[in-house]
Amino acid sequence: MSNSRVLFFDTTLRDGEQSPGATMNMPEKIRLARQLESLGVDIIEAGFPAASQGDFEAVQAISRTVKECQVAGLCRATPADIDRAWDSIKDGANPRIHTFLATSPLHMEYKLRKTPDQVLEMAEAAVRYAVKHTSNVEFSAEDASRSDWDFLAKVVERVIAAGARTINIPDTVGYAQPDEFGALIRHLLEKVPNSDQAVFSVHCHNDLGLGVANTLAALRAGARQAEVTLSGIGERAGNAALEEVVMALNVRKDVYNLTTNIKTEQLFPSCRLLSLIIGRPIPANKAVVGDNAFAHESGIHQDGMLKHRSTYEIMTPQSIGRSGTEMVLGKHSGRHALKSRLEELGYRLDEAQLDLVFQALKRLADKKEQIATEDIEALVLEEIYRIPDKYKLVYLSVMSGNMAIPTAAMKLEVDGEEKQLADFGVGPVDAVFHTIAKVCGRNPKLLQFSVNAITGGTDAQGEVTVRIEENGASAVGRGADPDIIVASAKAYLNALNRIAKKQEEKICPRP
Numbered sequence: 189m190s191n192s193r194v195l196f197f198d199t200t201l202r203d204g205e206q207s208p209g210a211t212m213n214m215p216e217k218i219r220l221a222r223q224l225e226s227l228g229v230d231i232i233e234a235g236f237p238a239a240s241q242g243d244f245e246a247v248q249a250i251s252r253t254v255k256e257c258q259v260a261g262l263c264r265a266t267p268a269d270i271d272r273a274w275d276s277i278k279d280g281a282n283p284r285i286h287t288f289l290a291t292s293p294l295h296m297e298y299k300l301r302k303t304p305d306q307v308l309e310m311a312e313a314a315v316r317y318a319v320k321h322t323s324n325v326e327f328s329a330e331d332a333s334r335s336d337w338d339f340l341a342k343v344v345e346r347v348i349a350a351g352a353r354t355i356n357i358p359d360t361v362g363y364a365q366p367d368e369f370g371a372l373i374r375h376l377l378e379k380v381p382n383s384d385q386a387v388f389s390v391h392c393h394n395d396l397g398l399g400v401a402n403t404l405a406a407l408r409a410g411a412r413q414a415e416v417t418l419s420g421i422g423e424r425a426g427n428a429a430l431e432e433v434v435m436a437l438n439v440r441k442d443v444y445n446l447t448t449n450i451k452t453e454q455l456f457p458s459c460r461l462l463s464l465i466i467g468r469p470i471p472a473n474k475a476v477v478g479d480n481a482f483a484h485e486s487g488i489h490q491d492g493m494l495k496h497r498s499t500y501e502i503m504t505p506q507s508i509g510r511s512g513t514e515m516v517l518g519k520h521s522g523r524h525a526l527k528s529r530l531e532e533l534g535y536r537l538d539e540a541q542l543d544l545v546f547q548a549l550k551r552l553a554d555k556k557e558q559i560a561t562e563d564i565e566a567l568v569l570e571e572i573y574r575i576p577d578k579y580k581l582v583y584l585s586v587m588s589g590n591m592a593i594p595t596a597a598m599k600l601e602v603d604g605e606e607k608q609l610a611d612f613g614v615g616p617v618d619a620v621f622h623t624i625a626k627v628c629g630r631n632p633k634l635l636q637f638s639v640n641a642i643t644g645g646t647d648a649q650g651e652v653t654v655r656i657e658e659n660g661a662s663a664v665g666r667g668a669d670p671d672i673i674v675a676s677a678k679a680y681l682n683a684l685n686r687i688a689k690k691q692e693e694k695i696c697p698r699p
């Protein structure tokens with residue numbers, strides 16, 4: 189294999205599952221393993237077979253299913269754990285025993301209660317035992333980043349001599365800093381006399397948010413296997429995120445000059461599948477795969493994107509398996525983005541019309557967190573395609589509740605003249621309609637009233653449709669607003685305006 193090729197060792201099913209609340213059942217694990225195979229990872233760490241019968245069976249089932257990747261089982265440095273791991277993976281196409289032992293003074297003294305010499309012997313013995321089953325043995329020096337470098341180098345030399353073909357250097361508690369971690373890998377590659385007989389790997393935790401940075405630093409220093417998880421799930425703050433490491437290598441080929449077998453278009457589908465399985469949404473601001481990773485809201489960015497997408501995107505959404513960039517229309521958007529969205533929707537507005545819709549968008553965005561396509565369409569209908577109004581709403585205030593008589597107080601513009609009134613009704617909508625009719629001096633009959641939440645959530649914009657009839661003429665009116673009572677008033681006025689227009693046209697028919 190070329191020296192520029194990085195092996196991806198995915199441990200979502202093992203370390204990822206150690207993330208509280210991320211437990212998966214057997215069919216879910218098999219489904220995810222198949223997806224990891226499609227993604228092109230080189231090694232799947234399927235579990236810790238000695239942990240439970242369920243883990244053993246899941247690792248075994250995955251080993252028997254997956255054909256394209258190696259399947260690893262993690263085990264402590266004891267014959268019993270190693271045998272258990274081997275039994276679970278031995279039927280697979282390419283099984284790997286992954287055994288580990290801590291090498292830091294802290295872990296050796298307090299956790300293992302062993303001297304460095306005992307740990308050295310135990311590590312060597314474990315690898316010697318494991319290679320009786322397979323030559324594909326990986327050894328991890330747990331808490332390597334807090335270990336004495338010379339002692340660590342000694343352990344690494346001994347386990348390579350015992351037959352380990354992959355040496356993993358974990359930053360178990362996410363303590364390392366990128367420069368330091370890169371230097372550690374370089375030190376081991378240079379100082380361990382038989383380092384050329386093994387692939388050096390890293391496994392970085394994210395306690396200080398440096399999992400990906402440390403992994404990349406290690407790859408630059410010569411490590412050629414990255415142990416990662418989808419979306420960075422894992423023990424405590426998680427592990428280095430697979431998708432972030434992969435895309436950093438891809439986007440910054442100029443820096444790393446490394447290749448992988450990962451099909452990047454499978455990154456989003458893989459993280460999404462994981463999210464569905466563990467019932468945990470991908471955070472919106474998650475690098476590479478979050479919902480906002482390819483969403484642009486501010487006007488200056490949207491304008492830049494419309495002129496040249498590389499102004500604000502360093503990779504394409506398609507490259508990670510998403511359908512496209514999203515221009516989020518909201519309070520930070522500008523006219524260029526609005527115009528482009530309107531054109532996509534088939535509306536070609538002149539500058540004055542665009543300005544009207546733009547101002548309405550800003551007003552709506554001040555009240556409503558997310559503006560949906562339906563909101564934009566409602567704004568166009570409201571601002572552009574409605575007939576000139578005889579009656580206009582200036583303001584409306586409604587009081588209602590189970591301890592008050594529903595009252596509507598409003599100011600309307602009737603043929604350019606402002607009129608105001610307050611009156612009662614059976615409910616708030618009735619009070620509004622009743623008062624509007626009185627102010628306008630009309631007496632229509634309400635035939636139909638319907639409310640439709642045109643976007644989801646409690647901040648949805650509501651669209652009200654009414655049908656009214658007066659003196660044989662009927663009309664439909666629509667109004668949209670996040671406040672359903674205001675939307676009702678707008679709809680009612682819209683219908684009244686249409687009836688008035690019809691009546692006007694009867695008296696003075698168009699030529």
Ligand SMILES: CC(=O)SCCNC(=O)CCNC(=O)[C@H](O)C(C)(C)COP(=O)(O)OP(=O)(O)OC[C@H]1O[C@@H](n2cnc3c(N)ncnc32)[C@H](O)[C@@H]1OP(=O)(O)O
Pocket residue numbers: 203236238239240263264265266288289290299300301330360423
């Ligand atoms: C950094 C990591 O992510 S390491 C992997 C973490 N994953 C897991 O722990 C998998 C789930 N674990 C389990 O199900 C259980 O811990 C088991 C089945 C593995 C072991 O359970 P128990 O036998 O009850 O032991 P327990 O977990 O309480 O303690 C761990 C023992 O293993 C020892 N140990 C820890 N690491 C190693 C190692 N790499 N090699 C050998 N022994 C080890 C500890 O010193 C302790 O030994 P002691 O009982 O003599 O004090």
Ligand SMILES: CC(C)C(=O)C(=O)O
Pocket residue numbers: 203288328329330331356358359360361391393
């Ligand atoms: C056992 C090793 C690989 C590990 O998970 C760690 O050190 O974090």
